[in-house]
Amino acid sequence: MTSVPSGRSRPAITLAVVLLAFAVVPMSISGAAVALPDIGADLRTAGAPLQWVMNAYNLTFASFMLVAGAAADLVGRRRIFAAGAAAFAVGSSAAALAPGVVLLDLARALSGIGAAGVFASGGAILATAFEGAARTRAFAALGSAAGLGLATGPTLAGWLVGTLGWRATFALHAALVAVALAGVGFVAESRAARSSRLDAGGAVLFVAGLGALVLGAVQGPEWGWASPGVAGLLVAGAALLVVFAVRQARSAGPLLDLSLMRNRRFLALCAVPVMATFGFVTLLTYLPTYLVGAAGLTAERAGTVLLLMTGPVLLAPPFAGWLVNRGVPGRALITLSLALFAGGNAWLTVLGPSTPAAVLAGPLLLTGLGAGLSFGIGDGMAMSLVEPERAGMAAGFLNTLRIGSEAVVIAVYGAVLVSLIGRRVGSAELAARVAAGDLSGGGFEALAAGYTHALHLALYGTAAVCALGTVAIAAALAPPRRTATAPAPAADDDARVPTRIP
Secondary structure (H helix, E strand, O other): OOOEEOOOOOOHHHHHHHHHHHHHHHHHHHHHHHHHHHHHHOOOOOOOHHHHHHHHHHHHHHHHHHHHHHHHHHHHHHHHHHHHHHHHHHHHHHHHHOOOOHHHHHHHHHHHHHHHHHHHHHHHHHHHHOOHHHHHHHHHHHHHHHHHHHHHHHHHHHHHHHHHHOHHHHHHEEEHHHHHHHOOOOOOOOOOOOOOOOHHHHHHHHHHHHHHHHHHHHHHHHHHHOOOOHHHHHHHHHHHHHHHHHHHOOOOOOOOHHHHHHHHHHHHHHHHHHHHHHHHHHHHHHHHHHHOOOOOOOOOHHHHHHHHHHHHHHHHHHHHHHHHHHOOHHHHHHHHHHHHHHHHHHHHHOOOOOHHHHHHHHHHHHHHHHHHHOOOOOHHHHHHHOOOOHHHHHHHHHHHHHHHHHOOOOOOHHHHHHHHHHHHHOOHHHHHHHHOOOOOOOOHHHHHHHHHHHHHHHHHHHHHHHHHHHHHHHHHHHHOOOOOOOOOOOHHHHHHHOOOOO
16 A cells, blocks of 8 residues: 655645644744733633633644544545644634633634644655655754744744734734645645545544543642542543553554554654653743743843753754764664753753853753754654555654643643642742742742752653653664574564664
């Protein structure tokens, strides 16, 4: 079976369309976070309803990713990409016009569904449109585009909020994706050669199961991890996903082909973005709050300091692709990137309320370089291990782990941080305010010291997780051993999987 693109195709336009959409989707995550205070003031809301401007997007983004990937293989990757981009544009436009927070949250949920369609099908489009060195360059550019959106989202949003208001942020996202949507006609269509029906029952089970898990993780810090509501969501989510797995094993046309899980290299590469969540995304989320609250920097100054970490994400992916195309094994670069996460987080424990930016430059650059090396080439390596007819499914699964891990890990990281601060300040309520950057509840120096101590422990824990992940993923990516007497493996997955991007 093959999945040959059909229709007119302009590779340059195809790449530009996918890159633009891939830049806007993460921009909508990091940019919306900056707009939250002004949204709350304008719509006279706070607490959970306001936080769901972020949570609604992340929840639907993660939950619908696998469904969108499987649908892309069946009905066409370009078609799902276009539908996802249209849904994202409509949701962002509705968010810009929302008169109240409830409609704003619903609009953000629609944008998350559209983002899932874009991410699940965009990688599959590139995997089928490019081959060899061109594919490596395309996926490296994809990593730079995602990094660009993540890094510039707060800066653009801050400028727009300060000049035109928070609604302009969502209007910009809608306009940019509309531009990408206008070029979809130059993207060739591709789908799996074997046609079958979408497993609607499996889709419902997966969306409900993953949605319950993510919702439980998101609400854990607010409701309490031992509360019946959180426990019920986590148990129900796990149970539904077990039922989903059983159904997929018995299905003739599964939403997720479980044979992908038997390819240890593919599974290891899917774990790379999970490690990036631990080593990079957690810092991108919580470090600005520390710099503003404990270090006393302005938001603009904190954003400038973070450029030390986000800058390499823009520059390193093309360099990594260049190295791979000149013979450097992709496994070596992935291993190095994960080791840089571990080293960068451990080194960042030099952080303190009065630490100069020059002292932070080393660990931040190291962490950003780790992210830049893995963004793009990791996805390209994973997609090179999958048959073309399963490209959408594979991209959907890969990005489900990426976005799902971000929602869960960020929530758990924040809860751990609050708990560690609480041990030093003696109050859970005060600890929550300190973790949010408000150190006005008592002696500033004592609160800043408690915040710093807690963040150091979290950084050491993250470094340990990344170190273990480095060893495990490097071992899983190793080529199979061959003995002198045993014949080389035949046409199984391990035998035909390249150790670097083809």
